[in-house]
Amino acid sequence: MAETQQDAPAQPLLIPEAEDFWQAARRGQLRLQRCSACEHAFFPPRPFCPACGDRRVENFTATGRATLYSYIISHIPAPGHTPPYAIAVVELEEGPRMMTNIVGCPQTPQALRLDMPLQVVFQARGDMTLPLFEPAEPTP
Amino acid sequence: MTPNSIAVVGAAESTRMGTVPELGQVALHADAALNALADCQLSPAAIDGLATAGHDPAEIAHYLGLEPAWTDGTSVGGCSFITHVRHAAAAIEAGLCSTVLITHGESGRSGHRTHRPLFPSQFSQQFEVPFGATIPPTKFTLPALRFMKDCNVSEEQLAMVAVVQREWAALHPRATAREPVTVADVLGSRMIAYPFRKLMCCLVSDGGGALVLTSAERANDFPTRPVYVRGTGEAVESPAITWMEDFTTSRAFRASGKAAFAEAGISHADVDHLMIYDAFAHVPLYGLQDLGFVERGEAGAFVAEGHTRPGGRLPMNTNGGGLSYMHSGMYGMYALQEGVRQMRGTSPAQVDGAEVSVVHGVGGMFSAAATVVLTNVA
Ligand SMILES: [Zn+2]
Numbered sequence: 352m353a354e355t356q357q358d359a360p361a362q363p364l365l366i367p368e369a370e371d372f373w374q375a376a377r378r379g380q381l382r383l384q385r386c387s388a389c390e391h392a393f394f395p396p397r398p399f400c401p402a403c404g405d406r407r408v409e410n411f412t413a414t415g416r417a418t419l420y421s422y423i424i425s426h427i428p429a430p431g432h433t434p435p436y437a438i439a440v441v442e443l444e445e446g447p448r449m450m451t452n453i454v455g456c457p458q459t460p461q462a463l464r465l466d467m468p469l470q471v472v473f474q475a476r477g478d479m480t481l482p483l484f485e486p487a488e489p490t491p
Numbered sequence: 492m493t494p495n496s497i498a499v500v501g502a503a504e505s506t507r508m509g510t511v512p513e514l515g516q517v518a519l520h521a522d523a524a525l526n527a528l529a530d531c532q533l534s535p536a537a538i539d540g541l542a543t544a545g546h547d548p549a550e551i552a553h554y555l556g557l558e559p560a561w562t563d564g565t566s567v568g569g570c571s572f573i574t575h576v577r578h579a580a581a582a583i584e585a586g587l588c589s590t591v592l593i594t595h596g597e598s599g600r601s602g603h604r605t606h607r608p609l610f611p612s613q614f615s616q617q618f619e620v621p622f623g624a625t626i627p628p629t630k631f632t633l634p635a636l637r638f639m640k641d642c643n644v645s646e647e648q649l650a651m652v653a654v655v656q657r658e659w660a661a662l663h664p665r666a667t668a669r670e671p672v673t674v675a676d677v678l679g680s681r682m683i684a685y686p687f688r689k690l691m692c693c694l695v696s697d698g699g700g701a702l703v704l705t706s707a708e709r710a711n712d713f714p715t716r717p718v719y720v721r722g723t724g725e726a727v728e729s730p731a732i733t734w735m736e737d738f739t740t741s742r743a744f745r746a747s748g749k750a751a752f753a754e755a756g757i758s759h760a761d762v763d764h765l766m767i768y769d770a771f772a773h774v775p776l777y778g779l780q781d782l783g784f785v786e787r788g789e790a791g792a793f794v795a796e797g798h799t800r801p802g803g804r805l806p807m808n809t810n811g812g813g814l815s816y817m818h819s820g821m822y823g824m825y826a827l828q829e830g831v832r833q834m835r836g837t838s839p840a841q842v843d844g845a846e847v848s849v850v851h852g853v854g855g856m857f858s859a860a861a862t863v864v865l866t867n868v869a
Binding site for chain 1: 613614616617618620621623624625626628632633634636638640681684685686687732733734738
């Protein structure tokens with residue numbers, strides 16, 4: 352598990368379509384959706400497929416494997432975060448991208464290499480459990 | 492729209508810009524609007540179309556005492572006013588109205604406003620905010636490292652965007668930041684969100700701007716030199732940065748630019764002057780590539796080699812841009828104002844003999860785009 356934080360992050364507006372995602376995160380599962388018609392995997396959750404419009408979609412648990420697509424190292428204070436810290440967009444093995452924080456390694460350009468393999472970890476913060484990612488291999 | 496069928500006849504910024512604590516946000520709209528009406532010697536009663544962003548058009552219409560027969564409240568972020576030019580041109584050509592006022596005002600620095608003008612996104616609130624991405628410096632900047640890696644842009648080249656634009660700002664008496672800066676100055680300025688230092692981020696300003704558009708047949712009845720709308724484009728892509736389709740190229744930029752160039756019937760060689768909305772230093776680099784001025788992977792070197800600086804072959808962001816001129820939050824109006832000045836031949840940083848200006852804007856965090864091709868040749 353990643354280091355704990357003093358403050359809770361800003362609480363998002365919870366929309367009903369995303370309930371499965373956040374509930375699953377508490378159980379340590381990263382949930383995505385897949386279209387039953389065209390097999391497109393997508394995130395964030397919607398009650399239809401954004402690729403073809405079909406309403407037949409299924410929720411499934413992702414592997415949690417991802418690569419680092421891009422990031423910044425923020426020096427700006429934000430609730431639940433102590434600067435400097437990385438805000439990243441990762442590309443999941445199943446295709447969709449998501450925003451996250453990278454934990455378990457120094458928050459430096461030397462340690463945070465684009466395309467590095469990552470693995471999801473879950474961290475309770477305030478009333479939420481957030482999917483974060485840590486390096487899947489040792490970092491410099 | 493038919494190329495050159497519509498003209499900008501009135502254009503002005505607010506009386507003061509930068510820090511304007513004495514005016515609220517709506518009053519900034521009105522101050523700029525009255526200046527634009529004075530510019531073309533019209534009274535408010537002559538306005539029968541109104542477009543604005545960040546506010547209900549009714550609020551601006553009522554405040555100014557207008558009774559428009561047509562309104563457009565398209566609010567897609569900072570490029571909204573460029574989009575309004577396109578919509579206004581279509582409305583005038585369709586006969587829905589004859590004389591359109593487009594207004595912008597933003598108390599970005601002093602904060603005399605009821606709300607920020609950009610609509611919040613439910614995806615961003617839900618799946619970005621918990622990770623600390625709460626403001627543009629931690630959202631808009633996110634694609635940059637991927638862009639820099641895949642498109643061969645060094646941190647020094649990113650810094651050069653700010654250096655070159657400061658050279659232009661030095662020529663503009665109304666620019667906020669006019670002191671020359673070096674690459675070392677930019678890289679040595681305070682880290683905001685690696686790789687972005689303070690001087691790679693836009694200013695935070697108060698200000699306003701307004702335009703008056705009418706049909707080209709009427710354009711010669713005004714005291715100002717007509718600036719014709721030759722081509723327009725617009726596009727939307729995603730509500731938040733995480734869902735930008737490809738971090739190395741803006742789909743919205745490509746679509747909007749392509750539409751504007753096609754409608755105008757111009758090639759890149761025809762463009763004498765270019766404005767690309769620069770909320771942060773990487774955005775003009777995307778614009779240069781996505782509008783087709785350079786090949787993928789060439790934008791960083793193109794700016795670093797000086798092609799966009801004063802005396803270069805593609806003068807870009809000649810007011811100093813959002814990095815040095817001003818940036819109220821929705822900067823697109825100021826890019827338009829400089830495009831109009833260049834086509835009138837009245838910019839303090841005038842490009843000699845310029846006949847075609849392309850003004851390209853971004854909305855939100857690469858969420859939207861709008862492009863206009865302006866010309867002084869009927
Ligand atoms: Zn589908």
